[in-house]
Amino acid sequence: MIRRGSLGLRLLGLAALWVVLALVGAGIALTDLFRNHVEAELSRHMELHLDEVTAALARQPDGTLAPVRALTDPRFNRPLSGLYWQVSDGGEALARSRSLWDQSLPMAGPVADDGAVHRRGVATGPDGARLLVWERRVHLPDGGAPLDVAVASQGGSVEAATGSFARALALSLGILALGLLAAAVAQVRLGLVPLDRLRQALGEMRAGRVARVVGAFPSEVQPLVDDLNQVLDDNAEMVERARTQAGNLAHALKTPLAVITNSVAALGNADSARVIAAETDRMRSQIDRHLTRARAAAMARGAGLRTPIGPLVAGLARTIARLHPDRPLDIRVSGDDALLFRGEGQDLQEMVGNLMENAAKWCAGSIRVTLSAAGEKALSITVADDGPGIPDDRRDTVLARGIRLDEAMPGSGLGLAIVDDLARLYGGGLELGQDEALGGLAARLVLPRA
């Protein structure tokens, strides 16, 4: 359903783009938020540690500094635990946690004496790990020199927490993205259903099952459908009008021709009378031929029609039998009479009628009409008779006359040539051969099938 350059692909591509952009943005923002939160939490903890260390500090009688109470977090006593404290006088470390072992936190110079906690970005810890340091200058109540108290924590914990959060987040956002894309596919499919219906309706019309595009479509498409139907209606009306006019022209010309023909007959056998008679005959066949062709050309290119061939052939058989009441004709129609001709009934009647009339003219009494499918896209109608047939070498001549109008012989009528013309207009053809069973001419008409 979704092809290259299709609306569906376009909509899906856009949906995928915005889903990815939105989710990546959300992921970045959420991770950032999480990191800030973790860091803030860490800061709060570290400030508490700092307060605790400060409160526990007391100057020993020997002048050294040491916490007088055990600190709550045991990590301060575990060597290289990642949580450290240190007291300095701005340069020299005066006391430090057991966890620092024999190392000390690198000093960055005296801390501003404003009573606030200062966070120092990064320092290198005793085991080479990255450290985050919080420090504050304090004045002990014994009135000694101000001290810089620092607590430090391994920075990796923030990165680790953020990393694992980001991984979990990426997984859930990925699932969300897949869900959204699936929803987008469903939306595009459902949204484009009317277009699919339109395509089917157009296919129906093209196949000739309907004359117009039928069905109600969304307001975005309906104007297009209405316009198309209008064009189709106009076209049909134009063709119909052209046909009526062609019919009127035929009528308007043929009655005077009949008058001329009969007047000439009254002149007797003079040369001029023969010439006029021959010319009027020629005019008649030209009128018939060109009007038939013009009409067929208009129809063959028009919107597809389909005509059941069975009833038409039956009607022709009935009519031809009635037109020859003095010669009882045995006309038998066999084969698949449910076949549909992709074209106009009148043209089919013209082709088959001429073939059957020709057969009736030459046959000894039997005519066989066989209807059959010739593959998926074509059908064949074979009219065979038990007459003398046409010799091999003359069959081409009979049809060739149909191609070159200027060679149409006076009085030759339309016959097989116009049948060939019409069949070609429909993309089919006429083949002449000998019928094996009856021995006479077998005219095989191949036409498009609906």
Add this chain to the structure above:
Amino acid sequence: MRLLIAEDDPELRRQLREALEAAHYAVDCAPDGEEAAFLGETEPYDAVVLDLGLPRRDGLSVLRGWRGQGRTMPVLILTARGTWQEKVEGMDAGADDYLAKPFRMEELLARLRALIRRAGGQAAAELTCGPVSLDTRTGRVSVSGRPVTLTAHELRVLSYLMHHRGRVVSRTELTEHVYAQDFDRDSNTIEVFIGRLRRKLGVDVIHTERGLGYRLDAAP
């Protein structure tokens, strides 16, 4: 034999009338569909030449009207509409023959003769009754091979009787089939024609059925 011509083109109508009268038919003409329908419903024609493209009422509908009312006279459609679709339509509407314009008058005459013959149940083009024979193609009458010259009216009377051999034909029926509509009819003249026919033929083939009409023997 009496015919109706339904044709709107005045010139063609004139030619048809002349040609058919020359062939010894009594001819009525209708220039439009309404009049044709009326004449066909009220007059007993032996055949009708019907154009399809008639003004006021289409020829096909006129024909269907006649057949719907049980009028069975042979109808030959003479039309400029020569497609097979129209032929099928015309024949299905009840026509007996179909001739497309332009046409040759001889062909029309031949087909009309055939229609009239078949309607009377006759197969051969030459009708015979005893020593009398009538060639429907030429209108020539002979008795035992000797040609007999008849007037148009005499020929129509004989022709009608020969087409309906073996059946009693009333004087009124004869009148209806011998005169065109606008002719001043007098059924007494039929007796005059019969008298002249008997005299000219010189053989007694026309039997008078008292109070009923006339009859020709069925056996040839």
